[in-house]
Amino acid sequence: MQEQLGTAPHTDVDPFSAEYILNPYSHHDALRQAPVVRIEKYDVLAVGRFEQVQQVLADYNTFISGAGVGLSNLKAEKPWRTPSLLLETDPPNHTKNRAIISRALSPASLRSLRERFEAKADDLVTKCIALGEFDAIPNLAEMFPMRAFADAVGVPQEGRHHLVAYGNMVFNTMGPRNEMFEDAMRNAEEVITWITNACRRETLTKDGLGAQIYTAADDGTITEAEAGLIVRSFLSAGIDTTTNAIASALVCFADHPEQWDKVREKPDLVRAAFEEVLRFESPFQTFFRTTSRPVEIAGMPIPANQKILLSIGAANRDPARWERPDEFDITRRTTGHVGFGAGIHGCVGQMIARLEVEVLFKALAKHVRAIELCGVPKRQVHNTLRGIEKLPLRLHS
Numbered sequence: 001m002q003e004q005l006g007t008a009p010h011t012d013v014d015p016f017s018a019e020y021i022l023n024p025y026s027h028h029d030a031l032r033q034a035p036v037v038r039i040e041k042y043d044v045l046a047v048g049r050f051e052q053v054q055q056v057l058a059d060y061n062t063f064i065s066g067a068g069v070g071l072s073n074l075k076a077e078k079p080w081r082t083p084s085l086l087l088e089t090d091p092p093n094h095t096k097n098r099a100i101i102s103r104a105l106s107p108a109s110l111r112s113l114r115e116r117f118e119a120k121a122d123d124l125v126t127k128c129i130a131l132g133e134f135d136a137i138p139n140l141a142e143m144f145p146m147r148a149f150a151d152a153v154g155v156p157q158e159g160r161h162h163l164v165a166y167g168n169m170v171f172n173t174m175g176p177r178n179e180m181f182e183d184a185m186r187n188a189e190e191v192i193t194w195i196t197n198a199c200r201r202e203t204l205t206k207d208g209l210g211a212q213i214y215t216a217a218d219d220g221t222i223t224e225a226e227a228g229l230i231v232r233s234f235l236s237a238g239i240d241t242t243t244n245a246i247a248s249a250l251v252c253f254a255d256h257p258e259q260w261d262k263v264r265e266k267p268d269l270v271r272a273a274f275e276e277v278l279r280f281e282s283p284f285q286t287f288f289r290t291t292s293r294p295v296e297i298a299g300m301p302i303p304a305n306q307k308i309l310l311s312i313g314a315a316n317r318d319p320a321r322w323e324r325p326d327e328f329d330i331t332r333r334t335t336g337h338v339g340f341g342a343g344i345h346g347c348v349g350q351m352i353a354r355l356e357v358e359v360l361f362k363a364l365a366k367h368v369r370a371i372e373l374c375g376v377p378k379r380q381v382h383n384t385l386r387g388i389e390k391l392p393l394r395l396h397s
């Protein structure tokens with residue numbers, strides 16, 4: 001008889017149920033009860049402790065991305081789109097593609113964007129103040145990345161609402177085939193057509209981040225089609241994530257006016273505050289890796305070809321790693337949070353995300369004395385993102 005050593009405890013927690021999504025934090029203890037747990041409903045393993053999440057992210061040869069970072073194994077099931085050349089790829093291809101997109105997002109490249117972002121932020125904040133009570137999701141949280149980021153990439157003005165729909169498709173399809181998955185894919189054909197066209201060399205502006213990717217096709221490093229797919233990564237990862245980070249930041253400051261006062265007194269605190277928002281309300285809550293070989297996590301044997309869910313949200317509130325994990329505190333040390341992931345797949349757009357949020361919240365700090373919630377924010381029931389659907393606010397100048 002073979003002895004069962006170090007088996008992962010089972011849990012009936014369902015990270016893709018509406019109940020969980022509306023309040024993930026009340027379920028995280030169950031995910032953190034052991035270094036690895038088995039989620040019965042999907043028959044996958046999960047890690048929610050900071051230490052193991054960190055460890056899995058660091059070991060990219062064992063815990064690969066090439067089988068997808070959603071529940072579905074892209075090597076076994078046909079994916080709905082060509083896999084991403086960055087997110088869903090492993091070295092050596094990942095390394096080559098990542099270098100190309102990194103160059104486009106380098107500090108030197110981003111420096112020239114600051115002034116344009118500032119003008120847009122000032123204009124948008126002034127308009128939002130004038131609206132009185134307004135919904136901050138379409139009017140602010142979506143609008144800012146949709147103007148600042150989409151302009152920076154160089155995509156057409158017409159039809160930009162498809163960017164939000166596409167983000168919903170990309171992130172909701174990382175979960176199981178549930179209602180959220182099907183809802184996000186309802187209009188897929190029209191959205192994919194728009195996105196595919198937006199990624200073409202002929203469609204992009206000549207001076208944007210998108211055009212910069214095509215210079216790698218010009219010198220033969222990648223093909224024209226690969227350049228289009230790398231541009232697609234900008235449009236997949238660059239809108240919904242930032243939108244929900246902005247929305248969460250607005251709620252955090254509305255709920256903690258004393259911390260908003262600190263930011264108003266010292267706007268340079270915005271950057272540190274944003275890291276705390278990412279820890280406290282991580283926009284990208286969950287994703288997966290797949291084992292490329294049999295391995296042990298904290299002594300528990302894991303077979304090859306096993307999907308493992310990483311709860312970024314749980315790791316960023318793990319009491320073993322963070323003091324007072326459930327308190328929003330912009331003065332804490334947030335170094336090491338995994339809100340942007342970590343390691344070779346760590347968010348390649350993190351510097352532009354930080355720039356967008358810094359500029360927007362500095363404009364808010366300049367014009368807005370208080371951020372008032374005019375009703376309960378309506379959560380977006382979403383397989384992957386910590387989303388807000390409706391956010392009634394008033395900005396007091």
Ligand code: OVM
Nearest residue numbers: 084086087170233236237
């Ligand atoms: C991509 C992609 C899509 C979603 C997220 C992401 C967080 C990347 O298509 O490359 O990174």
